Amino acid sequence: MTAIGVLLALGLAQRTARIVGVDPAQMWNLCVVSLFAALVGERVLLIVVNWSVLRLHPAWTLGLAMVHHPLVASAGAAVGLATASCFARWRRMPWWSTADALAAPVALGLACEQVGALLAGSGYGTDASAKLPWAVTYTSVMAVRWSGTPIGVPLHPVQAYAALAFFTLAVFLWIWLPARRQPGDVAGMFLIGLGAAIYFTEIWRDPEGRGLVLAGALDGPQIAAVGLVILGGFLLREKKRSAEAFPFPAADGEAQKHSDGERGQI
Numbered sequence: 001m002t003a004i005g006v007l008l009a010l011g012l013a014q015r016t017a018r019i020v021g022v023d024p025a026q027m028w029n030l031c032v033v034s035l036f037a038a039l040v041g042e043r044v045l046l047i048v049v050n051w052s053v054l055r056l057h058p059a060w061t062l063g064l065a066m067v068h069h070p071l072v073a074s075a076g077a078a079v080g081l082a083t084a085s086c087f088a089r090w091r092r093m094p095w096w097s098t099a100d101a102l103a104a105p106v107a108l109g110l111a112c113e114q115v116g117a118l119l120a121g122s123g124y125g126t127d128a129s130a131k132l133p134w135a136v137t138y139t140s141v142m143a144v145r146w147s148g149t150p151i152g153v154p155l156h157p158v159q160a161y162a163a164l165a166f167f168t169l170a171v172f173l174w175i176w177l178p179a180r181r182q183p184g185d186v187a188g189m190f191l192i193g194l195g196a197a198i199y200f201t202e203i204w205r206d207p208e209g210r211g212l213v214l215a216g217a218l219d220g221p222q223i224a225a226v227g228l229v230i231l232g233g234f235l236l237r238e239k240k241r242s243a244e245a246f247p248f249p250a251a252d253g254e255a256q257k258h259s260d261g262e263r264g265q266i
Contacts, residue, residue, distance in 0.1 A: 001119065005112025006035060009105035012174070016101040019177050026091050027101060034084040041079030042072050070210055070221050096183035099235075103190035104177065107170035110194075111163045118159035121149035125156030125204050132156070148208065156204040165197035184235050191232030199225035 010031055017027035047054060047061065054061055088098050117123045118136070121143030127150075128135040135154035143149035172193070173186055180186050202210070202222045211220030 001116025002109075002113045005109035005116075008112060009109035012108055012170075013101060013105040016104055016174070016177060017098075020094075020097040020101045020183070022093060022097055022101055026093055027098070030084055030087045030091070030093070030098070031102075031105075033087055034080040037083035038076035038080030042076040045072060045075045074224065094183070096187065099187035100177060100180060100183060100185070103186045104170045104173040107166050107173060107190060107194070111166035111170060114159045114163035114166060118157055118163065120147065122147045123159055124149045124206055125158035126206050128154045128156045134160075155206075158201055158204040161204060162197060162201045165201065166194075169193040169197065182238070188232045188235030191228045191235065193232075195225040195228030195232065198222070198228070 010028065013027050013031055014024045017024045050060075084102075087093075088095060114123075121138045121140070124138070124143075124147065125136075132154060134157060136157045137154050138149050138151055141151070144151060149155075169190065173190055176189070177186050199222050202219055202225070205221075207216065207219055213219070213223065
C-alpha cells in the first residue's frame, strides 16, 4: 500500500506541478531523490539502533523495512525534507510553489500508507468495546512479531481514521491549489491539516512506545503535531512576491531568464 501511495503521489505531483508553473520533470526528480534519501535514512537509523542484534543476525537487516515506528518515520521525513531542499536549491526551483505542489501528493501518499498500516496491524488503536461496529480484531501472528499488535482484542481502527483524514486533506488541497492567494499558502494549510489529523487520531492510537509526556496527557507525535500547526501558520503569513519569483541568488540575466520562463508556463 505504501508503494501504491508513492506511485499515486508521483502521478499527482506531475499535475500539481503544472498548476503552479513548476517543471514536472524537475518535480519528478525531486520526489524520487527525496524518497530514496528518506528510505536510506530510515534504514541507517534502524541499523544503528539495532546494531548489537544485527551483528549476530545479519539477515535480519532485510526485514527492517517492515518496522513501523513514529521515530523512524520522523527520521525519514527529516532526511527527505533536507534532500528536497538541497535539490530545489541546486535546480533553482521556486521554493514556495514547489512546496504547494507537493502538499496534496504527500497527503495522498500518507493516506495509502495508513491503509497499509491498518492491514498489517502497525500503529494499532486502543482497546475498543466489542459493541463498536467498526472495531478490528487481528489474528495473524505476523502482526505480533512486527508490531506487537494484540491478537483477539477489538481495537479502534485508528489507521482508517488517519487515512480518511489524510485523503480528505489531499482532496481539499488539490481543489484549493489553483485558487491559492499566494505561494506557500497550500503548503501552510497542509501542515496545519496534517498536524490536526495526527493530534486527534493519536487519541485512539495505542500509546505503547510513543513517548508519553505530562503524565500521559500527550505523546511524542502529538507534540510534533503542535509544531506542525505552528509552522503551518507561519507559512500562511504574507510573503513578498519577489522572494517567490526566484528564491535563490542568481545573476541578473539568469534571473530574468527564469522569470520569463515562468510567465510563459503560466
